Amino acid sequence: MNITQELVIEHQLILTINQHILVVSLQPNQISNDEYFAVMEQYVSFVDHFIDDYHHVKEEEFLFQALELPGIIGPHLLIAEMLVEHELSRQALQLIKQGIAYKNYDEVIQGVDKYIQVMSGHISKEENILYPLAEKYLNNSIKLRISQFYEDIEKSKQKSLLWKNYVNFSERLILLLREVCTIH
Numbered sequence: 001m002n003i004t005q006e007l008v009i010e011h012q013l014i015l016t017i018n019q020h021i022l023v024v025s026l027q028p029n030q031i032s033n034d035e036y037f038a039v040m041e042q043y044v045s046f047v048d049h050f051i052d053d054y055h056h057v058k059e060e061e062f063l064f065q066a067l068e069l070p071g072i073i074g075p076h077l078l079i080a081e082m083l084v085e086h087e088l089s090r091q092a093l094q095l096i097k098q099g100i101a102y103k104n105y106d107e108v109i110q111g112v113d114k115y116i117q118v119m120s121g122h123i124s125k126e127e128n129i130l131y132p133l134a135e136k137y138l139n140n141s142i143k144l145r146i147s148q149f150y151e152d153i154e155k156s157k158q159k160s161l162l163w164k165n166y167v168n169f170s171e172r173l174i175l176l177l178r179e180v181c182t183i184h
């Protein structure tokens, strides 16, 4: 039984959107003021609803806690590091939100850059170190409980609608980037 495969699929959408938003964030002169901040608001919505309230909830409330159960010796320090990085990402998000509120391009650019730097390294550590350890250390009965929790979250957060919204957002970013590139 694999309990991290879905998390890796979620990472793929996170990495794709992050990569695109980074390029968009650096083009304030190529996009109208209103559109720039509207796209950034949608990015904040993606981070709040897809990353923090969905993906990070699965990790923090179930996967990481299971790895800290008595008898599982191994990735405790790594989990502490992952939680610090989630916190750092939330601080970067605050900077983006502040930049949007004050229509301050520099703060938005700094916040997006910081957010993406934290998340890129973080996702790589999870996929290459933590998730393989989770698959190795957790027994099948714990894995079954985790996947049941995941199903509950997916139901309560309306997984298919959530995905649809943010896949659409990802596609909108690609179109916007094409427009920006043809303006040059």
Ligand SMILES: [Fe+2]
Pocket (backbone or CB within 6 Å): 056, 059, 082, 086, 122, 126
């Ligand atoms: Fe994480």
Ligand SMILES: [Fe+2]
Pocket (backbone or CB within 6 Å): 007, 011, 055, 059, 123, 126
């Ligand atoms: Fe993750």
